[in-house]
Amino acid sequence: MFSIPFSFGNAGVEFFFVLSGFIIFTAHRKDLFKAHKFFDYLRKRIIRIYPTYWIVFLTTFLLAIASPGLRNAVPHDLFIIAKSLLLIPQDPAVIGGTGAPVIIVAWTLQYEICFYLFFALMILSRWVSMIAGISLLLIYLASFQGFMNFFPYSF
16 A cells, blocks of 8 residues: 555665766766876765765674674675775675675665776776776676676676
8 A cells, every 4th residue: 555655765776876976977077087186086085985984884893793693794804804894896695695794785885986986087088988988888788698697797
């Protein structure tokens, strides 16, 4: 009965990504293809995402380690923890079902970071961004032929 008015709810993540892309483009469109703006853009994106994420991640991680019932639910491999802190995508089949251990919903931030890096290439150079865009398109098209169905493409 109440499910029909809220049936659009599954589009929330896609809407967030589209809105985020629109905001980044609007805020930085004057920076496109101006390499001298590259580091300023990266600094702003790092400050926007990482400090808050690190506070939440480390608090959750330390509370889980301190709790005997949750201790085994978080990774103990320092390499996995480091990649998690940097929001580097990890294989979802191996890490937490989403590729983001400890803070499972951080997979959305992993996608956001990948988008930020692609946009940074657009700030850095028209040619570099075109090569990256064409490469992504070719990888996407290769997926229809049955190639590239493994991680990291599956990310």
